[in-house]
Amino acid sequence: MSANGIHGKIKSIGELSSLLKGAKKARKTVVLCHGVFDLLHPGHIRHLFAAKRQGDLLIVTVTRDEFVNKGPGRPVFNQNLRAESIAALGCVDFVAVNDWPTAKETILRLKPDLYVKGQDYRDRKKDVTKGIRSEESAIRSVGGRIVFTEEPMMSSSRLLNEHFGVYPPAARDFLAKFSRGHAGDAMVSKLDGLKSLKVLAVGEAIVDEYHYCQAMGKSPKETIVSTRFVEEERFAGGILAAANHMAGFAGGVHLVTCLGTENSREGFIRERLKPGIRPKFFLRKGASTIIKRRFVDPAFLTKMFEVSYIDDKDLPRDLEDRMLEHLERELPKHDLVLVIDYGHGMIGPRTVDLLCRKAKYLAVNSQTNSANMGYNVITKYPRADYVCIDEPEIRLALRDRFGDIQDLARQVSKRMKTDITVVTRGHRGALAFSKDKGFVSIPVFSQTVVDRTGAGDAFLSVSALCAAAGYGADVAAFVGNAAGAMKVGTVCNRTAIEPVALAKYVTAMLK
Template sequence: MTLDGRRFATNSAARSSSAFASTPDWAASCNGCAGRSPKRRRRSTLMAVESPHITAVADDKIVSLSDLRARIGLARGHRRVVHCHGVFDLLHIGHIRHLQRARRLGDLLVVTVTPNRYVNKGPDRPAFDERLRAEAIAALDCVDLVAVNRWPTAIETIGYLRPDCFVKGAEYRDPDRDVTGAIAREREAVESIGGRLEFTDELTSSSSRLINRYLSGLSEATRRYLTGLAQRHDSDEVLAHLDRARELSALVIGEAIVDEYQYCQAIGKSSKEPVLTVRQNRLEKHAGGILAVANQVAGFAGRTTMLTMIGAESDQARFVERQLRPAVDAVYVRRRDAPTIVKRRYIDGYFFQKLFEVYEGDDAPLNADEAAQLNAAIAARAPEHDLVVVNDYGHGMIGRKAADEIVDRARFLALNVQCNAGNLGYHTVSKYRRADLICVAENEIRVEGRNRHGALEPLIEKVSRRLDCPQVIITRGSRGCVCYDRQEGFTKVPAVAGQVRDRMGAGDAFVSVAALCAARGAPLELAGMIGNAAGAEAVATVGHRRPIDRARLCRHIECLLK
């Protein structure tokens, strides 16, 4: 047929891609597209071409999950029901052959599609909305019915639909390679209802690889770096370093901070003063500072202990305790004459624009009794742990004697010494005599070196020598990080963040996972890459609204390295 002066094939594979009809060369075999120049194709990658007939056919096949269950119930007993499930973010020939083979295993092929909110392949995924993904699947002749799932995986769906056969691709045959652990539970689910799990041995391809290459928001330089990294270290090797963090016991030390987001509505200029007037709306509170680090570390380490300082007031103490993951063993030093630190950010709720910030707290050093309690806790706890992670926010908790105790007692010491509005110019990493890993931001090492504009590498080497620290990672925001290993030299690792919702908390997420990897002997470049992926997960949400999910991070890394 002809549409806008261009010809489109009308076979079933063409219909499967009707929502994304203008595609690169790699998808030509999937959609039967012909007669377009490469130049035209690149310019209109996401153009939608609609055919009323094709859309009607697809719409007839797309049903709600409850309707799908009812139709399967009518077919049960005289038709064999086959169930496939997946994201199907970019329909390709591997998907098509998989579904065609699955259809031959029964009489009725039903497909469930992962909802947008549960796609765990990185902050910018899925590339296509759940409705478009369902339409693409429904346009295939081999598929009878399609529904968008309600749950993160097919485990609950299998029990809800009760198919005779659940079918996965050959890449899931080895359950040890499934970082989510879902395939083993899916097998249990289908066998518990008397069905069976089958695998197709068709052409294996990857939506993630195609999206990374053609539709990703990452720069060309970043894509080239990731391709080269994948050739040197496959995803199994990279994730093995993260997995070995389960063998570690970690002690995290630093100030507890309650991060508040006070959302406002801008009203206008005050009639009497040249100031902005806002109306307060809702308040959102997060467990920040070392509380956030403890929650992040607890998601990856085998055992996590947190040593922190909070105020004596009961309300904030209860909030802090409720926000910690159950796996965190908390040890508190309570300040009798100072509140728990609160950092309140006033936000224009419409644009999520930060207006200003207010600190509540006392940055004075601990009194003698409190300092003695902290030092005793460090002396008792640090030797019991494989790794000590210090996030020193410079708000009076860790004095010189406490820093010395940490240095003397830690088996492996990872330091993150932060500059902020309350301590800039007074607080640097040289407060500590030594470390095994230093992880700070570029502005923080420049303050340490009193060098605002010079080359970064000499500063890193100077700090490494002064603190007898063999490994240093400098984070640089959108420019990624610079990793220095005394034996291997310098490596630059690009950032992998796409959408940036809120930068606050990205550094805490980075150091949490990078320190664990470095402590288990991972090459520092891989620790930096994993840290960048964790940072990308962190900036995609508001503050410390939720800790990084291990399975989600692993899937993100897998997708980056495809």
């Protein structure tokens, strides 16, 4: 077939819908197949030929790049290449790049007689997006039916994982081993199981601001680069981001945090909190809500300068009393208490003491940042069930710059009597330690880094849920690392870690 012949088969959904009217009049049976088809393989080809045998005209729609939800680096082949490859098959009559995330709308528009899927979709429960159910009701509503082909299954994800360098080499080796003990389906049920957890999130609320500024050049009079303002973006950061990461997974998140009466940003914050979060704000009189304003070069998201609006002295006594009373009441009602202590004054010794005594399962991170360098170390907590800190934080806490990282994790674990201790290591992934699993070292799953802000918090939030659910250090760290990989692919806290996206990423990795 000539290249033109291939391109002649590629249509828009609108074009297809008029074309099919003619076919219907001619009483032709129209068959629709839909999928990502990233790396066309013999399994697809057999599936499409089998689909064509069910009718007269085979239409295939491919998922748009923006809706391919299989983790960083995917799709490997863009929508035009994927459409072209499908169009090159003799059994296919027409191909379109789909306009929507699932085939539901497509089915309603094109009204095919048959919607054909591979046998892996026969068990509807296994489809993590639940798209298959809505597609099934769509095909029924237009008078058609769903058919499953019997061809043996193969997986683009598995082939790509093994042969196409989707993951860094160390991750590929790790996944090959890890997937022998952990099936994708089982991992997805585990993520589903997190719904049983009631979570209390405690820590400082931070509004992260990015002021995007383009460098113009050197000021003639000063030794500075002057910039032109482009636009501004605000994010719900700190514990607000953590609550958002957990909201999709847990069965409810109660958020306890402090705002200021100046620049309170309460409206913005409430609007950014996801459903399922019940917030309780304690207001510091005369102080600003913590705002971290960064001036950022938009081209590579390089941060040039930061200005913080912050009052990081200890909380006034009466405010602390009220917060302690509230926590005292709430602590016993929650299965997991997640504390991210940014060291900006909200969590003083009395709060630490109460959290450590009353939490059923306490997960803690104490951050080292420019405002608190050296003053806010994890060892200010006498105990915790789960500790997740980054490498500079554990080194600072133990005053050990060059010692063996496993030794340090073991020391924290012993001293704080943890169930699980995780040290996150930026581009080197993470190290988890627990008594029953020993050390588990997990390399990074993605080298696509857009922005590292909030990476550790995304890791902690999702992994703490797994730790509290009793899934073990290896599963907690694996899921945390997947959340970390997803987080570094987005700008600051623009989007939270979502269950469907994480489930798809995890299943693609464990194929």
